Amino acid sequence: MKVNLEVPLQTRVQNKIKEYIKSHDLRAGDRLPIEAELLQLFQIGRSTLREAMANLESQGVIQRQQGKGTFIRQLPLTLANGLDELRSVTEHIKAVGAVPSTSRMDISYLAADSEFSEKLSVPVGEALVKIERVRRADDKIAAFCVDILPRKFMVVGQEVDFGGSLFELLAQKDHHPDYAESSLTPTVLTQRDLPEMAQSLGVFMLFEEVFYSRHGDAVCYSNDYYNADIFDFKIIRRRQNG
Amino acid sequence: MKVNLEVPLQTRVQNKIKEYIKSHDLRAGDRLPIEAELLQLFQIGRSTLREAMANLESQGVIQRQQGKGTFIRQLPLTLANGLDELRSVTEHIKAVGAVPSTSRMDISYLAADSEFSEKLSVPVGEALVKIERVRRADDKIAAFCVDILPRKFMVVGQEVDFGGSLFELLAQKDHHPDYAESSLTPTVLTQRDLPEMAQSLGVFMLFEEVFYSRHGDAVCYSNDYYNADIFDFKIIRRRQNG
DNA sequence: CAGTGGTCTAGACCACTAC
DNA sequence: TAGTGGTCTAGACCACTGT
Numbered sequence: 006m007k008v009n010l011e012v013p014l015q016t017r018v019q020n021k022i023k024e025y026i027k028s029h030d031l032r033a034g035d036r037l038p039i040e041a042e043l044l045q046l047f048q049i050g051r052s053t054l055r056e057a058m059a060n061l062e063s064q065g066v067i068q069r070q071q072g073k074g075t076f077i078r079q080l081p082l083t084l085a086n087g088l089d090e091l092r093s094v095t096e097h098i099k100a101v102g103a104v105p106s107t108s109r110m111d112i113s114y115l116a117a118d119s120e121f122s123e124k125l126s127v128p129v130g131e132a133l134v135k136i137e138r139v140r141r142a143d144d145k146i147a148a149f150c151v152d153i154l155p156r157k158f159m160v161v162g163q164e165v166d167f168g169g170s171l172f173e174l175l176a177q178k179d180h181h182p183d184y185a186e187s188s189l190t191p192t193v194l195t196q197r198d199l200p201e202m203a204q205s206l207g208v209f210m211l212f213e214e215v216f217y218s219r220h221g222d223a224v225c226y227s228n229d230y231y232n233a234d235i236f237d238f239k240i241i242r243r244r245q246n247g
Numbered sequence: 248m249k250v251n252l253e254v255p256l257q258t259r260v261q262n263k264i265k266e267y268i269k270s271h272d273l274r275a276g277d278r279l280p281i282e283a284e285l286l287q288l289f290q291i292g293r294s295t296l297r298e299a300m301a302n303l304e305s306q307g308v309i310q311r312q313q314g315k316g317t318f319i320r321q322l323p324l325t326l327a328n329g330l331d332e333l334r335s336v337t338e339h340i341k342a343v344g345a346v347p348s349t350s351r352m353d354i355s356y357l358a359a360d361s362e363f364s365e366k367l368s369v370p371v372g373e374a375l376v377k378i379e380r381v382r383r384a385d386d387k388i389a390a391f392c393v394d395i396l397p398r399k400f401m402v403v404g405q406e407v408d409f410g411g412s413l414f415e416l417l418a419q420k421d422h423h424p425d426y427a428e429s430s431l432t433p434t435v436l437t438q439r440d441l442p443e444m445a446q447s448l449g450v451f452m453l454f455e456e457v458f459y460s461r462h463g464d465a466v467c468y469s470n471d472y473y474n475a476d477i478f479d480f481k482i483i484r485r486r487q488n489g
Numbered sequence: 490c491a492g493t494g495g496t497c498t499a500g501a502c503c504a505c506t507a508c
Numbered sequence: 509t510a511g512t513g514g515t516c517t518a519g520a521c522c523a524c525t526g527t
Binding site: 014 | 496498506
Binding site: 244 | 294307310312320330331333424425426427428429430431432433434435450451452456462463475479480481482483484485486487
C-alpha cells in the first residue's frame, strides 16, 4: 500500500511566503509583493498561490485588501497558540516555551457504556482504556488530562510510553488525530478534583473533545483541563458571509 | 460610490447544498451526491463547488473523504455557537434560543492612553467612549461587556440605542466588524466585579478582542465576559499540514 | 479497474482603491 | 485609468478506495 508522503504545493508555498517575510524582515503593516510577482517568483498557478494566501490569512499572518494589496498583519509572527489548530497537550506546552513532563498517570480499563459508545462510535461493552494524567510545564501544573480510547488501539504485548504524546501512540496504529470536535467551558477545579494543586482553587479551561482520524473514525474522547495561569487561547473570528 | 451587494456564487452554492441536505432529509453519515452530479445540478465550475464544499467542511457540516465520497457529519445541523464565527453578544444570546436584553449600561468618556492607542491604532489622547453593559438572556445574566471605541465612530447629535447590538451601530458608519483577534481566558467574577450576580462567585469566559472592519481598521476593543452557565463554545480544530 | 475527491494550471472577467 | 485582489470556468492529472 503506497502512501502519498509528498507535501502539497500550496503548503510548500505557504512556507516559502513565511520564509520570504522573515528573510526580507517584513513587519506588521509592511506590504507583501503583489500576486503577479509571487507567481513569477514561485512559478506556480494563481489558484495555488491564492489557496496558500487564504490559509495564511486565516492563520492571521497576512491581510488581503482588494484594490490595495496584501499586508503583514501579525506583530510577532511567532507562536500564537491558535485555537483552531489541533495540537497535543505536549505541543501546547512546548509552544509556550516550557518543558513538558507527566507527574501522575493512572490507567484503568472499562467497558463502553451508552455515552462512550456514542462518542466513540463503538458497541456498548467495547473494551476501553482510561488514562488520567497530570501534565506539567517546567514543574508547574499545566493540564489535567482524561483520555478514553478503545483498547484495540493500544499496541498489545508491548511497553507503551504514555508519558509523552498520546498522538504519537495513536499514529503508530494509523489512527493519528486529524481533527477534533471541541467544546470549551471555563471551569474551577478544587483540591478534591486535583490533589496536587498548591491552592485550594484553580481556574481551568475544559476542552471536551472527540478526536477523529483522517478516515473520519473517532479515535479518542478527552476531557482536558488547561490551567488558565499558563495558557491563553487565541483565535481569529470571522464574519460568515453565508 | 457603487458597492457590490451581490452574494458570491460560492456562498449561494453553500446555501443550496444546505437546502439540498434539508429537503432530502439527509442525516449524519448519509452520503452527499458526488461532485460531478452537483456540478450538473448547479451548473457551475468545479473550483466554485470545491470552495463551497471546503467552507461547509470547515463549518462541520460535511466531511469529505478522498476515494470514498462526501458525507453529512453534523448531527443536528443547527446552532453550534461556533467560536470561529464572529457574532455579536446579541446574536449569541439569540442563538441559544433566549431573548436578549440589557439591564445596566454605563457610558463614560476618556482619552486614549498608550494601551488603547496601540489596540485601536489611534493617537494618544484620542477621544474614546467606554460602554459597560450587563446583557441578559431571558433575565439571566448572560454577559458583562466592556466596549471601548473611538468617539468619532459615534453618530453625533443623534439619540443612539446602545441597548441593542453595537455591531449595528458601527455598521451605520461603515465600520462593521469583519473579523476579530480574540484571546480567551477562563475567569472568575465576584459580586464586587458584577454586583447584580445572585451568587458570590461566577465562572465566565473572557473574550479580550479587537474588532476590525473589512478595511483592516480597528474599530472596537472589548472585554466581554460570557457566563459559563449559559454558553459553551464549540469549535472544530484541525491538524495543520504546514 | 472504475469511481471519487485532491491538486494544479491557464485564462477570463469583475470590483475596489488610488491617482 | 492603472493596479490590485476577488470570483469563476474549463480541463488535466494524481491519489485513495473499493471491486
